[in-house]
Amino acid sequence: MNNAEVAGILNNIAILLEMQDVPFKPVAYRRAALTITSLDTDLSKIKDLDSLPNIGIHIAKKINELLTTGKLDYYEKLKKKVPVNIEELITVPGMGPKTILKLYKELKIKNKKDLEEAALKQKIRNIKGLGAVMEQKILSHIQLEKKEEKRTFLIEGLDTSDEIITTLKKSNLVETGIAAGSIRRMKETIGDIDILCTSKKPKELMDVFTKMSVVKEVISKGETKSSIRTNKGLQVDVRVVKQSEFGSALQYFTGSKEHNVEVRKIAISKGFKLSEYGLFKNDKLIAGKTEDEVYKALGMDYIPPELRENTGEIDLAIRHALPILVEQSDIRGDLHVHSKFSDGLTSIEEIANYCKDVLKYEYIGLCDHFGGLKIANAMNEKDAAKRLKEINDLNSTYSGFKIINGAEVDIKPDGKLGVNNNALSKFDFVTASVHSSFNLSIDDMTNRLINALKNEKVSLLGHPTCREIFGRKPILFNEDKVFEAAVKYNKPLEINAFFNRMDLNDMMTSRAKKRGVTFCIDTDSHAIKHLDYIRLGLGIARRAGLTKKDILNTKEVSKIL
Numbered sequence: 001m002n003n004a005e006v007a008g009i010l011n012n013i014a015i016l017l018e019m020q021d022v023p024f025k026p027v028a029y030r031r032a033a034l035t036i037t038s039l040d041t042d043l044s045k046i047k048d049l050d051s052l053p054n055i056g057i058h059i060a061k062k063i064n065e066l067l068t069t070g071k072l073d074y075y076e077k078l079k080k081k082v083p084v085n086i087e088e089l090i091t092v093p094g095m096g097p098k099t100i101l102k103l104y105k106e107l108k109i110k111n112k113k114d115l116e117e118a119a120l121k122q123k124i125r126n127i128k129g130l131g132a133v134m135e136q137k138i139l140s141h142i143q144l145e146k147k148e149e150k151r152t153f154l155i156e157g158l159d160t161s162d163e164i165i166t167t168l169k170k171s172n173l174v175e176t177g178i179a180a181g182s183i184r185r186m187k188e189t190i191g192d193i194d195i196l197c198t199s200k201k202p203k204e205l206m207d208v209f210t211k212m213s214v215v216k217e218v219i220s221k222g223e224t225k226s227s228i229r230t231n232k233g234l235q236v237d238v239r240v241v242k243q244s245e246f247g248s249a250l251q252y253f254t255g256s257k258e259h260n261v262e263v264r265k266i267a268i269s270k271g272f273k274l275s276e277y278g279l280f281k282n283d284k285l286i287a288g289k290t291e292d293e294v295y296k297a298l299g300m301d302y303i304p305p306e307l308r309e310n311t312g313e314i315d316l317a318i319r320h321a322l323p324i325l326v327e328q329s330d331i332r333g334d335l336h337v338h339s340k341f342s343d344g345l346t347s348i349e350e351i352a353n354y355c356k357d358v359l360k361y362e363y364i365g366l367c368d369h370f371g372g373l374k375i376a377n378a379m380n381e382k383d384a385a386k387r388l389k390e391i392n393d394l395n396s397t398y399s400g401f402k403i404i405n406g407a408e409v410d411i412k413p414d415g416k417l418g419v420n421n422n423a424l425s426k427f428d429f430v431t432a433s434v435h436s437s438f439n440l441s442i443d444d445m446t447n448r449l450i451n452a453l454k455n456e457k458v459s460l461l462g463h464p465t466c467r468e469i470f471g472r473k474p475i476l477f478n479e480d481k482v483f484e485a486a487v488k489y490n491k492p493l494e495i496n497a498f499f500n501r502m503d504l505n506d507m508m509t510s511r512a513k514k515r516g517v518t519f520c521i522d523t524d525s526h527a528i529k530h531l532d533y534i535r536l537g538l539g540i541a542r543r544a545g546l547t548k549k550d551i552l553n554t555k556e557v558s559k560i561l
């Protein structure tokens with residue numbers, strides 16, 4: 001049982017005790033939980049738990065019982081008295097311990113599902129102290145949460161919207177077509193897809209759209225707007241707007257909501273009115289055809305969609321101080337690619353040709369697994385020698401393109417690498433990554449990463465947090481110390497663009513940039529189509545405000561090796 005789980009149970013005990021009007025004790029349990037959540041060390045490693053602040057001898061005993069048996073008798077008995085899912089219910093607005101108890105006694109509500117059903121049947125409003133307004137609040141909270149659960153990977157949104165827009169354009173009924181919303185802002189997960197088009201024949205366009213092969217269900221069909229659900233369960237809306245309003249509509253539907261609220265405030269302060277139909281002064285259209293025109297009319301520079309989160313971009317746009325964000329064409333190579341020599345699916349030549357001819361790169365870094373990691377079919381020294389010969393043979397046939405002889409190696413729990421430094425001297429580029437022991441204490445994990453960054457053979461820290469979107473939680477380490485080490489040893493941190501990693505994420509990249517860290521955007525490709533994930537990595541970089549000079553693989557090959 002980890003610290004967070006123990007703290008969660010102590011909090012639940014506090015709630016259960018409050019339900020029974022027990023005085024003082026709930027506060028003590030809450031304080032203890034707070035102490036535990038702010039600890040850097042694993043509880044199991046602390047000998048005298050009652051030496052910790054806010055943890056007395058009684059609570060210490062209970063924590064010990066949890067740590068050794070995974071259960072707590074006292075907690076189980078309390079739960080039997082009110083058998084409800086506290087964790088679920090307590091997060092809903094208005095749901096304090098007393099209300100949960102009341103709802104259980106009067107309506108037998110045990111979980112969120114029961115609560116939603118009762119709200120839909122308008123039963124909550126009759127409970128004393130709640131009323132119709134609270135009932136509505138509860139319902140919209142639960143429904144919003146459900147909507148958020150429906151989010152999916154950015155890549156699915158991009159692929160689906162690309163496919164739809166391409167088909168619509170082929171029909172020759174569309175002049176312009178762009179996916180707005182969180183896809184355009186390159187958020188790591190997306191909900192519904194909003195596509196905006198201009199068309200001279202909107203009615204015919206709606207026919208084509210609603211009959212596409214990706215459509216599983218037509219939700220609604222109108223003359224200028226239709227909604228469908230795809231085979232994969234994504235909702236896609238296509239809207240046709242006037243050419244003269246396309247910019248303001250695109251600005252409106254791109255969001256974010258928070259960004260748009262601020263932009264509208266600025267419009268009002270200047271005596272304008274801004275809506276999806278345009279920027280108006282006394283009902284006269286001032287701007288609307290392009291987004292650029294709208295921002296300019298408001299005294300701002302054009303703000304790239306990835307920055308529109310109301311995190312300071314508006315102020316920068318007013319002061320003409322927005323960063324010049326990195327672009328796809330700035331990327332000269334991908335430094336983390338797997339071939340058949342480890343767990344990749346493709347030959348080195350296929351990868352090189354795609355990078356050279358399609359992506360127009362100047363180099364790739366082959367970082368097949370080396371040593372240690374058996375599950376990923378890591379190379380041994382013999383494989384590596386064989387691969388090097390193939391790399392050299394291919395390189396001799398290229399001009400202006402180079403395959404870099406790299407390797408991906410494990411970082412062991414103590415921060416040493418999975419192979420010794422001597423064995424690494426044959427490689428020109430080494431990506432060091434964590435692939436196991438994800439649950440170290442914060443201190444141990446911090447030291448592990450710092451030791452790897454310190455190692456002179458290491459060129460790059462791969463997928464730094466190891467998180468997987470909708471999957472594995474990030475490993476926990478002291479960010480400030482790791483960023484500081486990356487700067488001190490002059491090692492970039494990877495922005496791993498693999499679709500379910502996207503690691504570092506946008507927020508952490510932005511914080512790292514403020515600390516002077518540099519980055520490398522890689523795809524961690526195991527197949528040709530993965531090489532295109534570079535666009536996801538660029539999305540992260542742009543959302544974090546990175547410029548070309550923040551990124552290693554915008555430099556020429558001689559500056560990398």
Ligand SMILES: [Zn+2]
Pocket residue numbers: 408433435462463
């Ligand atoms: Zn890896």
Ligand SMILES: [Zn+2]
Pocket residue numbers: 336338408524
């Ligand atoms: Zn890898």
